[in-house]
Amino acid sequence: MSSSIYAKPAAPRIILRPALVSVLLHVLIIYLMTVNWSGSEREIVRTKPAPKVINARLVDVSEFRPKPKPKPKAAPKAKTKPVVKAKPKPKPKPKPVVKPKAAPKPKPVVKEQAKPEPRITEQELAAIARADLARAVAEEEQAAEATATAAEMAASYASLIQQTVINYWSRPPSARNGMEALLAIQLIPTGEVVSVSVLKSSGNTAFDRSAMNAVEKAGSFPELQQLPAGEFEKTFRRFRLLFRPEDLRY
Amino acid sequence: MQEQLSLIDLVLNASFTVQLVMFILLMASVLSWYMIVQRFIYFRNARDEMYGFEERFWSGIDLAQLYREGNEKASDGHPALGMESIFRAGFKEFSRLAQENEMDSEAVMEGSRRAMRVAAMREEERLERHLSFLASVGSTSPYIGLFGTVWGIMHSFRGLANSTQATLATVAPGISEALIATAMGLFAAIPAVLAFNRFASKVDVLSNRYDTFMDEFSSILYRQAYALRAREKRAG
Numbered sequence: 001m002s003s004s005i006y007a008k009p010a011a012p013r014i015i016l017r018p019a020l021v022s023v024l025l026h027v028l029i030i031y032l033m034t035v036n037w038s039g040s041e042r043e044i045v046r047t048k049p050a051p052k053v054i055n056a057r058l059v060d061v062s063e064f065r066p067k068p069k070p071k072p073k074a075a076p077k078a079k080t081k082p083v084v085k086a087k088p089k090p091k092p093k094p095k096p097v098v099k100p101k102a103a104p105k106p107k108p109v110v111k112e113q114a115k116p117e118p119r120i121t122e123q124e125l126a127a128i129a130r131a132d133l134a135r136a137v138a139e140e141e142q143a144a145e146a147t148a149t150a151a152e153m154a155a156s157y158a159s160l161i162q163q164t165v166i167n168y169w170s171r172p173p174s175a176r177n178g179m180e181a182l183l184a185i186q187l188i189p190t191g192e193v194v195s196v197s198v199l200k201s202s203g204n205t206a207f208d209r210s211a212m213n214a215v216e217k218a219g220s221f222p223e224l225q226q227l228p229a230g231e232f233e234k235t236f237r238r239f240r241l242l243f244r245p246e247d248l249r250y
Numbered sequence: 251m252q253e254q255l256s257l258i259d260l261v262l263n264a265s266f267t268v269q270l271v272m273f274i275l276l277m278a279s280v281l282s283w284y285m286i287v288q289r290f291i292y293f294r295n296a297r298d299e300m301y302g303f304e305e306r307f308w309s310g311i312d313l314a315q316l317y318r319e320g321n322e323k324a325s326d327g328h329p330a331l332g333m334e335s336i337f338r339a340g341f342k343e344f345s346r347l348a349q350e351n352e353m354d355s356e357a358v359m360e361g362s363r364r365a366m367r368v369a370a371m372r373e374e375e376r377l378e379r380h381l382s383f384l385a386s387v388g389s390t391s392p393y394i395g396l397f398g399t400v401w402g403i404m405h406s407f408r409g410l411a412n413s414t415q416a417t418l419a420t421v422a423p424g425i426s427e428a429l430i431a432t433a434m435g436l437f438a439a440i441p442a443v444l445a446f447n448r449f450a451s452k453v454d455v456l457s458n459r460y461d462t463f464m465d466e467f468s469s470i471l472y473r474q475a476y477a478l479r480a481r482e483k484r485a486g
Contacts, residue, residue, distance in 0.1 A: 014291050014292055017288075018283075018284045018285070018286075018288035018291065019284050021283070021284075022280050022281075022283035022284040022286075023280065026276070026279065026280055033257050034258055
């Protein structure tokens with residue numbers, strides 16, 4: 001013990017433990033950083049070839065589309081113009097025309113036809129009207145048939161689109177049963193995808209993102225070029241695709 | 251490398267300046283953590299010692315007895331620390347001056363007070379050691395890291411000017427490696443700033459306690475000095 005109070009007191013040295021702690025901490029952090037980076041990379045590679053059990057379903061959206069709705073209807077109108085025109089017009093003004101004639105039904109039609117061709121007799125007019133009516137009915141039936149086959153075609157193309165999208169879909173690992181993402185897809189007649197957007201999110205961004213990616217990767221469905229323009233407008237100009245992972249085993 | 255852009259690759263492929271900056275920051279981080287842990291242990295010891303000594307001091311023990319205990323402890327290799335060293339300095343000076351008859355009580359008090367003040371200053375100095383290093387790491391290492399980042403980005407954009415096709419892939423690795431420097435700077439700075447603030451407030455608390463103890467102890471010494479001189483006057 002030194003006699004002077006001003007002598008520097010011998011302080012206990014604390015060196016070993018802090019040095020150890022500090023070096024260990026840094027080594028650990030560097031190790032974790034490097035392992036994490038390569039680790040996450042490896043995980044992505046592993047999930048890619050995993051079997052995909054998915055179910056993408058086309059949703060009929062004719063009632064959801066406000067814009068394209070008038071378009072497909074306009075097309076059939078053009079085809080059956082004379083009949084369609086004749087039908088709605090007499091309805092608002094049947095009375096003034098009916099007065100001289102007994103039969104109320106063919107009357108409005110006759111009146112319409114009579115204007116452009118005033119020299120034809122009433123019997124002829126009636127016959128023409130009946131023939132027109134019959135033709136209109138036949139045409140309507142034909143159109144109905146056509147739309148039926150078109151609907152079938154549309155359904156088959158829908159399943160084709162669905163299959164294509166499924167092939168491109170790589171489901172994220174966070175996907176769970178019960179998730180549903182509804183996408184709005186816009187196509188042009190060449191079958192190319194113009195825009196994709198999420199209508200109803202599944203709540204999982206990665207899942208939504210993967211669904212959008214699948215559609216974007218699919219890019220175009222050139223088979224749609226074979227579809228009649230009207231049918232394309234009606235069904236595929238804008239449509240919705242529902243994504244949901246089912247039969248997931250975890 | 252394109253497939254797995256790992257941290258190690260980025261650091262190894264960085265330009266020399268950026269590597270230097272990263273090295274400096276790594277060293278700063280290692281050293282500041284060393285000092286953080288070292289200060290932590292030191293402050294914990296100082297606090298434990300202070301509580302232990304205060305308890306013994308106010309337990310009514312004879313002061314000369316307490317001083318002798320300290321002597322024994324010092325010879326065992328446990329030198330006095332913190333409050334005890336203040337007590338020892340003050341008591342030693344007091345007993346030395348009290349033995350000299352020509353000293354009056356004021357002079358005795360003055361001397362022991364000065365000794366205690368010196369010891370307290372020395373203790374505070376010991377508490378504050380390394381704190382300035384933490385403060386400077388906390389304030390400058392973000393700037394060092396920023397410098398590395400700016401330099402690295404400068405570098406990668408210059409490379410972009412030379413290439414004919416400007417793609418994101420040509421600049422992305424350079425920027426990524428440059429940003430590591432900023433990340434490291436922040437990594438070094440944040441714990442250093444936090445630790446500095448915490449330790450600075452601890453130093454304040456401890457030195458306040460030392461000041462209080464000095465006042466209490468000198469009032470006890472004052473009483474003893476006057477009693478001693480009064481007895482001597484009656485005797486002599």
